[in-house]
Amino acid sequence: MSFDVNAIREDFPILKQTIGKYPLIYLDNGATTQKPQVVIDKITNYYTNENANIHRGVHFLSQQATTAYERARTIIQKHINAKQSYECIFTKGTTDSINLVAHSFGKLLEKGDEIIISALEHHSNIVPWQFLVEEKGIQLKVIPMNDMGDIDINAYQKLLSNKTKLVSITHVSNSLGTINPIKEMIKMAHKVGAYFLVDAAQSLQHFKVDVQELDCDFMAFSGHKIFGPTGVGILYGKEELLNMLPPYQGGGDMIKTVTFEKTTYNVLPHKFEAGTPNIVGGIGLGAAFEWLSQLDLEAVKYYENELLTYATNQIKEIKDVKIYGEAQHKSSVLSFLIKDMHPYDIGTLLNQQGVAVRTGHHCTQPIMDFYGIPGTIRASFSLYNTKNDIDLFIKALKRAVTMLS
Amino acid sequence: MTIEEKEKEIIDDFAIYEDWMEKYEYIIELGKDLSIISDEYKTEEHIIKGCQSQVWLHAEKEDNKIYYTADADAIIAKGIISLLIQVLSGQTADEILDAKLNFIKEIGLQEHLSPTRSNGLVAMIKQMKMYALALKNK
Ligand SMILES: Cc1ncc(COP(=O)(O)O)c(C=O)c1O
Numbered sequence: 001m002s003f004d005v006n007a008i009r010e011d012f013p014i015l016k017q018t019i020g021k022y023p024l025i026y027l028d029n030g031a032t033t034q035k036p037q038v039v040i041d042k043i044t045n046y047y048t049n050e051n052a053n054i055h056r057g058v059h060f061l062s063q064q065a066t067t068a069y070e071r072a073r074t075i076i077q078k079h080i081n082a083k084q085s086y087e088c089i090f091t092k093g094t095t096d097s098i099n100l101v102a103h104s105f106g107k108l109l110e111k112g113d114e115i116i117i118s119a120l121e122h123h124s125n126i127v128p129w130q131f132l133v134e135e136k137g138i139q140l141k142v143i144p145m146n147d148m149g150d151i152d153i154n155a156y157q158k159l160l161s162n163k164t165k166l167v168s169i170t171h172v173s174n175s176l177g178t179i180n181p182i183k184e185m186i187k188m189a190h191k192v193g194a195y196f197l198v199d200a201a202q203s204l205q206h207f208k209v210d211v212q213e214l215d216c217d218f219m220a221f222s223g224h225k226i227f228g229p230t231g232v233g234i235l236y237g238k239e240e241l242l243n244m245l246p247p248y249q250g251g252g253d254m255i256k257t258v259t260f261e262k263t264t265y266n267v268l269p270h271k272f273e274a275g276t277p278n279i280v281g282g283i284g285l286g287a288a289f290e291w292l293s294q295l296d297l298e299a300v301k302y303y304e305n306e307l308l309t310y311a312t313n314q315i316k317e318i319k320d321v322k323i324y325g326e327a328q329h330k331s332s333v334l335s336f337l338i339k340d341m342h343p344y345d346i347g348t349l350l351n352q353q354g355v356a357v358r359t360g361h362h363c364t365q366p367i368m369d370f371y372g373i374p375g376t377i378r379a380s381f382s383l384y385n386t387k388n389d390i391d392l393f394i395k396a397l398k399r400a401v402t403m404l405s
Numbered sequence: 406m407t408i409e410e411k412e413k414e415i416i417d418d419f420a421i422y423e424d425w426m427e428k429y430e431y432i433i434e435l436g437k438d439l440s441i442i443s444d445e446y447k448t449e450e451h452i453i454k455g456c457q458s459q460v461w462l463h464a465e466k467e468d469n470k471i472y473y474t475a476d477a478d479a480i481i482a483k484g485i486i487s488l489l490i491q492v493l494s495g496q497t498a499d500e501i502l503d504a505k506l507n508f509i510k511e512i513g514l515q516e517h518l519s520p521t522r523s524n525g526l527v528a529m530i531k532q533m534k535m536y537a538l539a540l541k542n543k
Contacts, residue, residue, distance in 0.1 A: 349426070
């Protein structure tokens with residue numbers, strides 16, 4: 001096992017910045033991660049030397065671009081261990097992927113069918129299903145959580161029935177860091193014949209995920225949180241299931257033949273990729289996964305866990321700190337409040353000292369309602385953060401607290 | 406003192422501090438001097454829309470002059486509204502409506518606020534002027 005954070009940091013030019021006179025301490029990785037040089041270079045090179053539309057041209061550049069785009073798909077397929085590359089649909093991101101499933105899978109649902117989500121979900125994994133409640137009269141059931149931020153598995157078992165058609169659960173909570181026992185939950189869903197969607201927006205950047213080992217039916221994630229570009233993401237789906245679903249959007253690329261009477265649809269993955277896609281985004285995401293794949297991901301996981309433990313111990317030494325999210329299995333997210341201090345005040349004063357954190361409800365208002373708070377301060381760590389970052393963060397935090405006391 | 410004289414005073418106060426952390430310390434202190442809104446006005450109608458933190462504002466007219474009171478759940482927002490009240494409270498409606506408030510640019514406050522908070526600042530000023538307009542002929 002080997003992991004050298006200093007070497008990793010060299011790959012990320014943005015980390016050398018200063019904010020005013022303070023070095024940038026970037027602890028908002030839950031919102032988006034920074035990009036390694038190879039990804040930036042890939043994007044620049046594409047527009048400099050390779051730009052063309054894909055799947056359409058007979059000319060050299062178009063063929064080259066098509067090959068690069070499809071190669072990116074294969075890299076991603078290998079990384080998540082999908083059986084086929086065409087099981088990986090390029091989308092705009094997690095939100096778009098979930099909306100695709102809600103739209104297309106939703107078409108197959110009937111009044112009285114049930115979808116299960118959890119109390120930990122991001123708004124992106126709540127609102128698309130609420131649309132189906134309105135449009136289709138389906139029922140949305142919510143698995144409760146406890147104070148630590150763990151899902152109540154017994155309650156989940158009780159919610160499952162032959163009415164359950166889909167369970168859609170976040171792998172890792174963006175607000176609390178909880179890592180859900182997704183493999184076990186998938187098994188339980190399959191026992192009643194329900195499909196399972198994993199919201200992996202917060203997992204692949206922290207550890208390896210294998211869709212065949214999990215046996216999930218769908219998985220959604222965003223490129224920009226996994227060291228790739230914004231505006232691109234993936235919906236993984238099992239082949240049989242994707243073939244069964246009606247298309248999402250209509251347009252170019254997704255069709256086989258079009259007449260005014262009838263249109264037949266293209267094969268996977270094109271059926272779900274209408275219009276000119278975010279080509280450079282896809283290629284950039286491929287580069288990000290290539291970069292990620294050459295790391296020792298077990299070592300990364302261990303390292304991030306160390307960072308979390310270190311930060312947690314340090315922050316607990318500050319008087320009147322309350323940490324939100326103390327799940328058994330937790331990723332490197334530290335959500336907290338200090339006394340009755342407003343998160344926004346603390347965030348502002350941290351920002352003045354070069355420390356980037358997020359404040360607010362983190363698009364998970366139901367979690368905040370559960371704790372009866374308007375929001376938290378969230379520091380979320382990535383593989384390029386160091387103990388020194390945490391020391392500077394804690395120092396800046398202590399100064400902010402003194403000023404606000 | 407006229408509005409501009411008060412602005413000048415604030416610009417001079419801010420000039421003493423080099424570091425923005427110190428300027429924030431000063432803003433936080435200002436928050437403590439805020440003329441606090443009475444509880445009866447701490448209602449939904451008195452919340453300024455556009456602020457990420459909650460800010461309540463109320464105004465009254467006395468001897469032809471407008472007096473503001475306010476409160477906020479975040480201390481920095483409290484400091485900022487307090488700063489605006491220092492400048493505008495006790496002036497006539499016309500003077501408030503005409504005020505250019507150049508001191509904000511001068512001290513560089515806007516650039517040091519996040520976009521959401523900067524919107525909040527704009528919303529605070531707008532609301533203060535709305536009160537002046539509403540109370541003008543009362
Ligand atoms: C758990 C989770 N789900 C979904 C999303 C939505 O991702 P995106 O905004 O990239 O579509 C996020 C991002 O904040 C997230 O953390």
